[in-house]
Amino acid sequence: MTGPDSAEPQNPILRAENISLEVINGGTRKNIITDFSFDFYRGKIYNILGPSGAGKSSLLRLFNRLDEATGGKISFNGKELNQYNPCRLRRRVGYLFQIPYMFPATVKDNLLYVDPSLSDDTIVSMLLEVNLEPDYLASNVEVLSVGEKQRVAMARLLIMKPEIILLDEPTSALDEKNSSLLLKLVKNKVSGDGITAIIVTHDSRQALMFDGETLLIIKGKLVEHGPAKQLISHPKTESGRSFLKGSGE
Amino acid sequence: MTGVGIENVLISLILAAVALAIGFFWKIPVQKNMSIGIIRSFIQLIAVGYALKYVFDLESIWLISAVILVMILVGSHASYSMSKQVRGAFLISFAAIGTGSLITLCFMLILKIITFEARFIIPLSGMIISNAMNAAALAINRLSSDIKSNRLAVETALALGKGKRESCRRFQQQAVIAGMTSILNFMKTVGIVALPGAMTGMILAGAEPLEAVFWQLIVAYMLLSSVTISSIIAVELTLTSHFTPHHQLKLKS
Structure with missing residues (x-):
């Protein structure tokens, strides 16, 4: 078992033990993830860095059971994922898709979709938290920009009060202003509320921006891990060096 | 209308032949399907008729x-x-x-x-x-x-x-x-x-x-x-x- 710090005092919130994912596509078997093990701890940011097609998003999908691992074990708060009701688990391990989907309705309807009993005050405070004015509540989602949609999706995710947030390439479609807003929000949630953020990215600059422990995944395997700055400036492995050479660093 | 028989059906086939001829004249590429349809419907329905008669009698x-x-x-x-x-x-x-x-x-x-x-x-x-x-x-x-x-x-x-x-x-x-x-x-x-x-x-x-x-x-x-x-x-x-x-x-x- 690998971990960010051997002297870590607490139990991991999420533990992956030798997990693998194999898919059959067009009659041929393909290994998407091979023998992945890692411990994720509460109140920290993790970057999952690697080239496109490395299996990063597939890994996130296993963490909230949108897909099932074909081998190994994943535990959340010490209990295996299959011991949780999948719908309840997904509210505790929230997932933000790379391209956020908005249900065709108003911003308010999208937020109420998660919890119809939410009070107006809670909805407004949630919007303010993601830096959107309350006027947006009555707006149809079709008129929102990509950045605004991303923030509404983030608010919708946070309404569930997740313990872990899984973010799939969260800034890839955002401009600099929206990226830094999202970054600030994620950092606040991690340091303020003790949420664990696991962020998938193919861009080493984004991993540096979010900072935190960074896991380098290539061809479905965990190649190396370490603090973002250290891993990106001094990769220990040949495959790490070769990937990072072409990833903006 | 009473007493419709096989001879009436055979006469009505003229209409099907007219449809086929029109298709041929206008070069609509459906003659094959039309011919198969005419023959199949005839055979299938006659067979069903006999089968139903047997079921109804029994x-x-x-x-x-x-x-x-x-x-x-x-x-x-x-x-x-x-x-x-x-x-x-x-x-x-x-x-x-x-x-x-x-x-x-x-x-x-x-x-x-x-x-x-x-x-x-x-x-x-x-x-x-x-x-x-x-x-x-x-x-x-x-x-x-x-x-x-x-x-x-x-x-x-x-x-x-x-x-x-x-x-x-x-x-x-x-x-x-x-x-x-x-x-x-x-x-x-x-x-x-x-x-x-x-x-x-x-x-x-x-x-x-x-x-x-x-x-x-x-x-x-x-x-x-x-x-x-x-x-x-x-x-x-x-x-x-x-x-x-x-x-x-x-x-x-």
Whole structure:
């Protein structure tokens, strides 16, 4: 078992033990993830860095059971994922898709979709938290920009009060202003509320921006891990060096 | 009109020949299909006529049940061939068509609208099953294609803690409507745009128009019942076939 710090005092919130994912596509078997093990701890940011097609998003999908691992074990708060009701688990391990989907309705309807009993005050405070004015509540989602949609999706995710947030390439479609807003929000949630953020990215600059422990995944395997700055400036492995050479660093 | 015989049928073939000639003259590439259709319909219907005569004469409960089962199986296969891309399409079709048809038939028997006689059961089953077949195939295809083309919407709902049913609610509703559209349109326009088959057949055979209308109404309500039940069952089972028991979307690769 690998971990960010051997002297870590607490139990991991999420533990992956030798997990693998194999898919059959067009009659041929393909290994998407091979023998992945890692411990994720509460109140920290993790970057999952690697080239496109490395299996990063597939890994996130296993963490909230949108897909099932074909081998190994994943535990959340010490209990295996299959011991949780999948719908309840997904509210505790929230997932933000790379391209956020908005249900065709108003911003308010999208937020109420998660919890119809939410009070107006809670909805407004949630919007303010993601830096959107309350006027947006009555707006149809079709008129929102990509950045605004991303923030509404983030608010919708946070309404569930997740313990872990899984973010799939969260800034890839955002401009600099929206990226830094999202970054600030994620950092606040991690340091303020003790949420664990696991962020998938193919861009080493984004991993540096979010900072935190960074896991380098290539061809479905965990190649190396370490603090973002250290891993990106001094990769220990040949495959790490070769990937990072072409990833903006 | 009374006493129609094989000679009348042979004379009416002139009309089919005229259609073929027009197709040939206008170089419409349907002569082959048209010829096959003319021959097949002739052979199939004559064979069915003799088979029905045998079933009607025998009046055996087992034989009638066997005929209904064969009709359901053939209907299920036809529905399956229209929706092969869906996992378990044959069983889904069989369950949907079988349940919708049998419940409707049973109600008609229990409520004494019809008696258990081959001359009622067989033709009504044919109408019920063929309509249920179309409804099931349309509902299965619609839901399956909606789930595939709205994968992100479905998975967003799943990721927000919703179950498979809630994640696909609007697609389910659309699919049931797709299955029922034909019968709903039929009920809206019946008697205005066209006189429906059952009624026309009865009038041609010499029945009183009002009696024919009563039968047609019974047929319409019967079809509405079977189509609704079959569409809902088809949609429920298609939904289940697209998900694992853990509310994970599984698409056929």
